[in-house]
Amino acid sequence: MIDPKLLREDPDRVRESQRRRGASVELVDQLLAADERRRSSIASFEQLRSEQKSLGKQVARAQGEEKQALLARTRELSGQVKAAEAEQAEGEREFQRLMLELDNLVEDDVPPGGEDDYVVLEEVGSPRDFAAEGFEPRDHVELGQLLAAIDIERGAKVSGARFYYLTGVGALLEMALINMAVEQAMAYGFTPMIPPSLVKPRAMEGTGFLGQAADDVYRVEQDDLYLVGTSEVPLAAYHMDEILDADALPLRYAGSSPAFRREAGSYGKDTRGIIRVHWFDKVEMFSFCHPDQAREEHQRFLAWEREFWDRLEIPYRVIDTAAGDLGASAARKYDIEAWIPTQGRYREVTSTSNCTEFQARRLGVRFRDADGVRPVATLNGTLVAIARAIVALLENHQQADGSVLVPKALQSYLGGRVLLEPRA
Template sequence: MLDPREIRENSSFIEKGLGRRGLKVDLTSLRNHSKRLKELENQRTKLQAEGNSIGKEVGVKIRTGCEPSSDEVMLLKNKGNQIKTEVSLIEEEERTLAKSIKDQILHYPNIPYSDCPDGKGEIDNIQIRTWGTPLKGEGYKEHWQIAEELCLLDTERSVRIAKSRFVTLLNHGAKLERSLINFMLDVHTAKGYTEILPPVLVNTASLEGSGQLPKFAEESFRCSEDNLWLTPTAEVPLTSLHRNEIIPFESLPIKYVAYTPCFRREAGSYGKDTRGLIRLHQFNKVELYWFVDPANSKEAYKQITADAESILQYLELPYRVMELCTGDLGFSASSTHDLEVWLPGANSYREISSCSICDDFQARRSSIRTRKGKKTQLVHTLNASGLAIGRTMAAILENGQQSDGSVKIPEALVPYFGQAFIKAEQS
């Protein structure tokens, strides 16, 4: 959430920032409403102070022997009633005003960093580095073809179970998925991350707190009977793990790693990536999440990105790092580095991790603070996929494919997977 005070006092900065995302926003009326709200608050506070002192006066008079029905007391009571009426009128105006202000602010995304490249969309993202040597050439199969040949998944029967865009992993496919989850969790916990296994049904406040609501309701699955949602990413429960908390300063940074299934409705993506493991309603992900002292967040951003990259390096998967332009930035992020893995079958790079710094945007929405000296201060939050499991499997299948139809498993994963190759006859 943007800072309401900043909107009152520095609205042109906010307008420019949102403008860089391609949003034409005029904050004049919001700013005026916000100022008006402050005025009303001040007025009400003064009246309440007056009312309180009258109340005390009445109490003192009655205790010192005044008749409750004496003129003296009645006069004060009337005054009190009068104030009460005035206060309730002000409160009513405040309520409507505050609600409309909050509704608007919650719809505004985070302000991009000044060094975030300007741009309209994906094509304006900037490649900042690459790792590994991409396999290029004719004859590489796409992962879904390999998976079908090796009987690692069943798409058609998944429609029977659920609907399209769901997948059932079979045999070595299921085991590969599981071994990837374990491998990633082990790598990250060895680096000092605390492992978390959170609920994947989350309430509305949690989604609002991390920025998925109110704007992206159509992207999440909802259990309307219970007013809960299926989490679209572990970022949501992990943010809410400390919602409405003041985290002791010495506990920072807090570094969590969580494996969760993730659920997305993928509204509007009909026809895209219809085969295989790339775009599903349900997929597995290992997520990294940091709560940090704002003074250290830039450094943390580098580190969390490096931690996500390390998985790709262990798995010997070539990738590039893209800096997202302002037009492609997610709602809560100030800056994002996407990791894109090379898929030789698809002959393209494909997003496999998104590493974002959100500054105090989520912390303000979720009220997560720390105490520095006497003052409380919002923390900064960061998140990174470390990694999306299904896409990692796709990358392993495509990069490890052999001319005999088998797939070579990256060495680092062999202890988890139990064998160095997946071969057709085994499946």
């Protein structure tokens, strides 16, 4: 959530952020009214409690009729105090409920518009001209079958649509990509982690995934737990309700975990292959940092993601996501989109978001410095999402005979293998 002080002192800025997101502007006025009610009820309760305490002292000293009058007022006050306390509690609940509906403030220079209004910041590498090489590229499904690396048919048989098995070199590719990503993250000071994939509601709500994204989340109702769609959730909640030492910041973690997504609303989209699936593994970067350093940390995250994809020798572009396409927690988000030859277009493979203090306020993650105690900033960034990385690798590095060249940086993680060959 945002700072309530900012809401009171600069509501127009909050309204403008909501407008740019395409979210409810009226929510800001509802919040201001709820905040006024909340603060007024607190003042009334405290005034009545003060009078009640004062009367208690007077009763002890009073005699006769004066004492009886004071006792009568004390009984009257008791009911008023209880009513004021209930009003205060209700005002606080309503204010907090509305605050949880309010999205993070968008950075001022984020592109305006919706899903299709992103700004391309850079294109890196050139897509291969397969026609000049004399063959038509195969898609990752066909390549996966030739290499005995991906088994979609049995994945559907066992688990349903949008599930798959990685087999043989496909499984080895996953492990190689994870190891390469974790090793790179450790080189930049990240602590590797394998976090839980089931979390309590507060962790999911605190990271902003029970609002606009709730339909895409799997819930285990019997246990009131959620399957995470990204290890951002358990990593963000790792320091929940803690006060961190300012000198320890930034605290950086690299979480390797499965991600589960219902893909609600994706009917008919990407039905072939493993681009849009209900489960995949990935390595996620996460940082708790000083709020004044959040923008610089965001640029570092993007640079680390770019470095990883440079090493995979895959053409990609970097986009600055438009305000209307941001998640509730993100003040800004950059995506890396890899070139997919058989689709003739770029597809998202990683993203990195600056969530400023939004998640930390919800989760109670703070730090202490000379100025006191206040919320940290949180940032997240996907280093590699395995399924889409395998798609991009197979399609971009394929050869005419169905074999696939292994990028030099990945070879050592595959036992020195330089070529993935079709199974005879």
